[in-house]
Amino acid sequence: MKMPELYGVIGQPIAHSLSPLMHNTAFAASGCQAHFTAFAVDDLAAAIAGVRALGIAGVSVTLPHKTAVIKYLDWVAPEALEIAAVNTIVNREGRLCGYNTDVAGALNALTEKLDLAGKRVLILGAGGAARALVYGTVKAGAKVALTNRTPERGLQLAKEFGAEFVSAAAAAGFLPEVLVNTTSVGMLPQVDALPVPESFINSGMVVMDIVYNPLKTRLLEVAERNGALTVDGLEMFVGQGALQFELWTGEKAPVKKMREIVLEHLRENV
Numbered sequence: 001m002k003m004p005e006l007y008g009v010i011g012q013p014i015a016h017s018l019s020p021l022m023h024n025t026a027f028a029a030s031g032c033q034a035h036f037t038a039f040a041v042d043d044l045a046a047a048i049a050g051v052r053a054l055g056i057a058g059v060s061v062t063l064p065h066k067t068a069v070i071k072y073l074d075w076v077a078p079e080a081l082e083i084a085a086v087n088t089i090v091n092r093e094g095r096l097c098g099y100n101t102d103v104a105g106a107l108n109a110l111t112e113k114l115d116l117a118g119k120r121v122l123i124l125g126a127g128g129a130a131r132a133l134v135y136g137t138v139k140a141g142a143k144v145a146l147t148n149r150t151p152e153r154g155l156q157l158a159k160e161f162g163a164e165f166v167s168a169a170a171a172a173g174f175l176p177e178v179l180v181n182t183t184s185v186g187m188l189p190q191v192d193a194l195p196v197p198e199s200f201i202n203s204g205m206v207v208m209d210i211v212y213n214p215l216k217t218r219l220l221e222v223a224e225r226n227g228a229l230t231v232d233g234l235e236m237f238v239g240q241g242a243l244q245f246e247l248w249t250g251e252k253a254p255v256k257k258m259r260e261i262v263l264e265h266l267r268e269n270v
């Protein structure tokens with residue numbers, strides 16, 4: 001009898017991760033003999049040795065380990081190396097291969113709404129999620145600017161990927177057609193906070209928020225009210241998860257089911 005394959009997410013903290021729910025639903029829907037669990041990991045080196053020793057088939061990597069994990073892997077995809085972040089490990093007969101599906105997950109969510117080539121994109125924030133978005137939108141041929149509370153951090157990220165840094169005061173003057181919030185502004189419990197003034201948003205824009213608790217942030221509410229197209233935080237989360245599933249199983253992900261189960265959970269718990 002073939003034993004089910006084991007998958008898991010490693011991070012710290014990890015208790016509230018929705019990845020086990022999403023991936024177990026996907027495995028069940030696709031008839032895969034596999035189980036996905038969450039591991040709270042402090043000692044990353046030991047955890048990766050454990051993945052090898054136990055023959056864990058695939059790993060999702062989340063904060064704070066996405067960069068540090070690179071040095072423990074046998075091969076890393078060029079794109080993941082360029083942004084210095086791996087969120088997916090595939091165990092290929094003992095060879096641990098690292099990928100980044102955050103970039104494509106975010107980009108797919110945006111390109112469902114518009115073609116990014118030549119568009120003016122403003123990214124708010126300069127953390128890990130901003131890195132994926134700046135890298136991805138620059139690669140897609142957009143004109144990218146970013147702004148950040150701590151200017152030094154923003155400047156450095158902009159320089160690294162060939163984007164422009166703008167101060168918060170000058171951000172509206174960039175005349176963005178796409179606005180992406182990667183900061184935690186608007187996340188529970190500060191649900192009334194807006195990362196940009198309301199007057200910033202107009203009907204011609206696509207506005208994306210990577211925050212998914214709450215799913216409809218104040219930013220997205222305002223954007224909708226002003227006639228902008230919106231992309232919520234669930235799209236990126238499910239998008240990166242669907243690409244992980246495809247790397248692990250070689251099969252097309254049951255995206256609709258994955259989105260539904262996460263949405264159901266968020267409706268009940270947030």
Ligand code: ATR
Nearest residue numbers: 125126127128129130148149150153182183184185
């Ligand atoms: P992640 O890796 O998840 O993107 P992060 O590295 O903690 O998270 O980055 C969070 C981003 O949100 C940063 O750009 C941060 O700005 P700073 O670089 O100035 O810290 C931004 N951020 C967090 N809280 C904020 C707030 N209250 N106002 C404005 N920006 C905020």
